[in-house]
Amino acid sequence: MIIYGVAFLALCTLTGLFIGELLGKWMGIPANVGGVGIAMLLLIGLGSYLGNRGLFTGKSEQGVSFWAAIYIPIVVAMAAQQNVYGAISGGPMAILAGTLAVVLGFALVPVLVRIGNREPNATVPTKEAG
Amino acid sequence: MYESMMKVITGYGLISGFAVIGLTMWVSYWLSDTFTKGRLHGSAIAILLGLVLSYVGGAFTGGSKGVVDIPLLSGIGLLGGAMLRDFAIVATAFGVSVDELKRAGFVGVLALFFGVGSSFVAGVAVAIGFGYTDAVSLTTIGAGAVTYIVGPVTGAAIGASSEVMALSIAAGLIKAILVMVLTPFVAPFIGLNNPRSAVIFGGLMGTSSGVAGGLAATDPKLVPYGCLTAAFYTALGCLLGPSLLFLIVRGLAG
Numbered sequence: 001m002i003i004y005g006v007a008f009l010a011l012c013t014l015t016g017l018f019i020g021e022l023l024g025k026w027m028g029i030p031a032n033v034g035g036v037g038i039a040m041l042l043l044i045g046l047g048s049y050l051g052n053r054g055l056f057t058g059k060s061e062q063g064v065s066f067w068a069a070i071y072i073p074i075v076v077a078m079a080a081q082q083n084v085y086g087a088i089s090g091g092p093m094a095i096l097a098g099t100l101a102v103v104l105g106f107a108l109v110p111v112l113v114r115i116g117n118r119e120p121n122a123t124v125p126t127k128e129a130g
Numbered sequence: 131m132y133e134s135m136m137k138v139i140t141g142y143g144l145i146s147g148f149a150v151i152g153l154t155m156w157v158s159y160w161l162s163d164t165f166t167k168g169r170l171h172g173s174a175i176a177i178l179l180g181l182v183l184s185y186v187g188g189a190f191t192g193g194s195k196g197v198v199d200i201p202l203l204s205g206i207g208l209l210g211g212a213m214l215r216d217f218a219i220v221a222t223a224f225g226v227s228v229d230e231l232k233r234a235g236f237v238g239v240l241a242l243f244f245g246v247g248s249s250f251v252a253g254v255a256v257a258i259g260f261g262y263t264d265a266v267s268l269t270t271i272g273a274g275a276v277t278y279i280v281g282p283v284t285g286a287a288i289g290a291s292s293e294v295m296a297l298s299i300a301a302g303l304i305k306a307i308l309v310m311v312l313t314p315f316v317a318p319f320i321g322l323n324n325p326r327s328a329v330i331f332g333g334l335m336g337t338s339s340g341v342a343g344g345l346a347a348t349d350p351k352l353v354p355y356g357c358l359t360a361a362f363y364t365a366l367g368c369l370l371g372p373s374l375l376f377l378i379v380r381g382l383a384g
Contacts, residue, residue, distance in 0.1 A: 013220045024365065030283055031368040036216050036338070037361030040223035040354060044231075047224060067221035071353065072173045073151045074218045075346045077210025078339055079180030079310060080151075080203075081196040083303055085188025090300020094274075097256040098304025101249035101275040102312065105334040108248060109320040112241050112330045 005063020008056070012042040136202070143205030151209060154179055174314045174347035181307060219342060222354040227325065230355065234329035238359045241333025246367050248334070249276045250375055253301060265380040267294045272379070273371040274298025275305060277337045277364050284371035306340035313344030322348060325355040332356030336363025 016039020023033035043064075050056035087094070139146045158179060159172030184196025193199030198207035208214070253275025254268050262268055270290040274281025274297065281298030284290075290298075313322070313331075321327050332341050332355065341360040345353045 009217065009221055013217055016220065017216070020361075020365075027365075027369060029365060029368045031279065031365045033365040034362040036219055037358045039216075039220045040226070040358050040361070043220055043223045044226050044228060048228070061224075064221050064224045067218050068224055071218040071222055072176070072346045072350060073148075073155055074210055074214050075343050076154060076173070076176040076180045077147060077151050077206045078215055079177045079210070079343055080184045080187075080206050081198045081210050082181060082184050082307060082339065083188060083194045084181050084185040084196060084307060086194050087300050087303035087307060088185070090297060090304070093256060093260045093271075094297050094300035095304050096259075097253045097271060097275045097301040099308060100252035100256055101301075101305050102308045102335070104248040104252050105245060105309075105331075106312070106316050106320055108241075108244055108334050109322060109327060109331050112237055112244060112334065113321055113327050115237065115240070 002059050002063040002066075005056075005060040005065075006067070007063075008046075008050075008060070009043065009064050009067060012046065013039045015039065016042055140201055140204060144208045145205065146203075147205035147207075147209035150203060150206060171314060171347050173350070177310050177343050177347050181310065215339075215342065219353070219357045222350075223358070226354045226358075230325040231329070231358070234326040234355070237326070238329040238333050241330040242336070242359060242363055242366050245334035245336050245363060246276050246370055249305070249336070250367075250371075253298075254379060263383060265376065265383045266290050268383055269371065269376045269379045270294050270298045271301060272375065273367065274301040276302070276367040276371065278302025278306065279364050280367035280371050283368045284376070287372035288376050302337065305335075306337040309335050309337055309340030310343035310347070313340075314347040317348045322352070325352065328352035328355035329359050332359035333363065336360050336367070338364065 016037070017032060017035035019038050020032040020035025024031050027033065047056060155172065155176050158176035161175050162168055162170055162172040187197035187200050187203070188194070191199040195207060197203045250272040253272035256275075257268050257271040262271065266288050267290060269288060270281060270285035271294060273284035278299045279302070281302050282295050285295040285298055317323065322331055328345060331345070335341050335344070338357065338360050341356045342353065345356045
């Protein structure tokens with residue numbers, strides 16, 4: 001049933017965000033610490049576990065893949081509600097600060113890709129990404 | 131008749147959102163095929179259109195939520211709000227290669243620290259250039275260049291003026307918008323075409339809406355890898371901003 005997939009996705013999302021909230025509280029910072037990332041790892045881990053046992057297939061998968069497919073329209077809706085006007089009215093300093101941060105970020109991508117390649121393909125556990 | 135139409139459109143906001151965004155996607159893909167022969171992704175055009183419309187919305191209504199402040203389009207707020215955005219981002223993780231993630235795990239964490247550090251330095255440097263000298267303002271503007279959430283969180287913690295906080299939010303918004311717009315154009319030059327570089331990209335840029343939009347416009351397959359690391363970025367910024375980074379700036383600026 002498709003709803004099983006949607007419910008599974010919902011449970012992973014809620015659990016991840018809940019753990020993120022708890023981590024934030026525990027570290028004393030007013031932010032969700034990686035909730036979405038933890039939820040993704042849960043979905044990957046539990047999904048493949050259930051899939052291997054034949055408990056998560058076909059119709060149930062569609063419940064997840066629909067939301068993955070609707071992702072881009074959601075991002076477009078997200079773009080349409082950014083405070084673009086406010087950002088540009090922030091003046092030249094805000095624009096310059098944001099721009100420089102982005103330029104540095106782009107420039108560092110190839111640098112870090114190279115650093116990573118020199119490292120041996122380590123056996124870092126998945127949770128390291130968090 | 132007008133009244134009845136408005137009643138349906140605003141009463142069924144989310145549904146209207148689907149219709150409006152669907153139409154926007156159709157126009158964007160048509161533009162992409164007709165004028166760029168598909169070279170510029172339809173999704174990239176759609177995101178650009180969304181940002182332009184949001185500018186127009188903000189200019190007309192004076193609100194801070196782009197087109198959502200126009201009553202007719204308020205449903206877009208539900209569709210593109212944090213709830214459905216996070217739900218859909220998690221869904222994209224379905225089918226992610228665990229091996230790719232493991233391979234990028236260590237550099238991903240490294241990228242997070244580099245990303246927060248470099249953005250912060252960029253913000254502080256620009257603030258110095260514009261004549262700020264006190265540690266509190268410098269740190270807050272630097273934190274704003276990290277993300278538009280880290281800026282006000284840091285500013286509130288160290289007691290920045292509301293004017294400086296507004297500037298830091300603006301800097302973070304500019305960053306998010308630029309990442310959305312520029313990523314598809316820059317991607318070929320920085321090797322952003324595989325899961326590993328996407329993990330690194332997510333960690334370096336961090337701004338979740340920027341990474342989500344930028345990767346969607348570049349290659350939807352890369353979205354989950356970038357968003358996974360980006361999910362930890364704002365938290366890391368909130369952790370370091372009012373503590374370590376503030377102490378460093380205070381030490382240097384006196």
